[in-house]
Amino acid sequence: VPFEASLDARMLRISTRPPLANECDKAESGATNMVRDLVVRLPRTLAVGTTWQDSTVGFVCRLGVPITTRTKSTYLVASVERVQDDRVELMVRKTADVVMLGELKSTWRTVTVNATGRSTQMSRVDALSGVLRSAEGEGLLTVKLTDSSRRDGSGTQEVRQQTKVRITGRP
Numbered sequence: 624v625p626f627e628a629s630l631d632a633r634m635l636r637i638s639t640r641p642p643l644a645n646e647c648d649k650a651e652s653g654a655t656n657m658v659r660d661l662v663v664r665l666p667r668t669l670a671v672g673t674t675w676q677d678s679t680v681g682f683v684c685r686l687g688v689p690i691t692t693r694t695k696s697t698y699l700v701a702s703v704e705r706v707q708d709d710r711v712e713l714m715v716r717k718t719a720d721v722v723m724l725g726e727l728k729s730t731w732r733t734v735t736v737n738a739t740g741r742s743t744q745m746s747r748v749d750a751l752s753g754v755l756r757s758a759e760g761e762g763l764l765t766v767k768l769t770d771s772s773r774r775d776g777s778g779t780q781e782v783r784q785q786t787k788v789r790i791t792g793r794p
Contacts, residue, residue: 624639624650624651624654624655625639625640626638626639626640626654626655626658627639627640628658628662630662630664635659635662635664635679637655637658637659637662638655639651639652639655649684652682652683652684653683656681656683656692659679659681660679660694660719661755661758661790662755663698663715663717663746663748663753663755664677665713665748665753669700669713669750670700670703671700671701671702671703672699672700673699673700674697674698674699674700675697675698676695676696676697676698677695677696677698678693678694678695678696679692679693679694679696680692680693680694681694685725685736686734687727688725688726688727688734688736689725689726689727690723690724690725690736691723691724691725692721692722692723693721693722693723694719694720694721695719695720696717696718696719696720697717697718697719698715698716698717699715699716700713700714700715701714701715701716701745702714703750710749710750710751711749711750711751712747712748712749712750712756713747713748713750714745714746714747715745715746715747715748716743716744716745716746717742717743717744717745717746717760718741718742718743719741719742719743719744719762720739720740720741721738721739721740721741721742721764722738722739723736723737723738723739723740723766724736724737724738731772732770732771732772733769733770733771734768734769734770734771735768735769736766736767736768737766737767737769738764738765738766738767739764739765740762740763740764740765740784741762741763742760742761742762742763742786743760743761743762744758744759744760744788745758745759745760746758754792755790755792756792757789757790757791757792758788758789758790759788759789759790760787760788761785761786761787761788762785762786762788763783763784763785763786764783764784764786765781765782765783765784766781766782766783766784767779767780767781768780768781768782
C-alpha cells in the first residue's frame with residue numbers, strides 16, 4: 624500500500640497515496656494503521672532508562688461501523704547494543720493502552736462497539752537512522768459489540784482477541 628508519512632517533533636501523520644475517498648472497511652486503512660503502530664518517534668537525546676509518552680488517534684470501520692481508536696503509549700529505552708559494523712541499536716519497550724469507540728445509528732437499529740486493550744512490544748531500532756530492525760510483542764483486546772436489532776439474546780457479544788507479533792526487517 625503506497626503511503627505518505629509526515630513526522631516532526633509534535634506530530635506523525637500516515638496517509639494512503641492517493642488519499643481514500645471513503646476509509647470504511649478498506650484494507651488500505653488497516654495497513655496504514657499498522658504502519659502508525661510501528662513508527663517509533665525517538666526523542667533527541669536517549670540513554671538507557673529514558674522514558675517518554677506518545678498518543679495516536681486513528682479511524683477504522685468494521686462492518687460499516689465507524690470506530691475512533693485512541694492509543695496512549697509509554698516507551699522505555701531498555702538497553703543499547705553495539706552490533707555489526709559498529710552500528711548501535713536501541714532496545715525500546717513500548718506499552719500501549721487502546722480505547723476504541725464506535726456507533727452506527729439507523730431508524731431501526733443501533734450498533735455500538737466499545738473496546739479496551741493493552742499491548743507490549745520490544746523493538747530493536749537503529750540509533751542513527753531510527754529504522755525499525757525488528758519487533759516482538761503481544762497484546763489483549765476486549766471488544767464489546769451491541770446490536771439493538773437482535774432480540775434473541777445475541778444482541779450483546781464480548782470477544783477477547785489475543786495477539787502475538789513478530790516483525791523482522793530485511794535489508
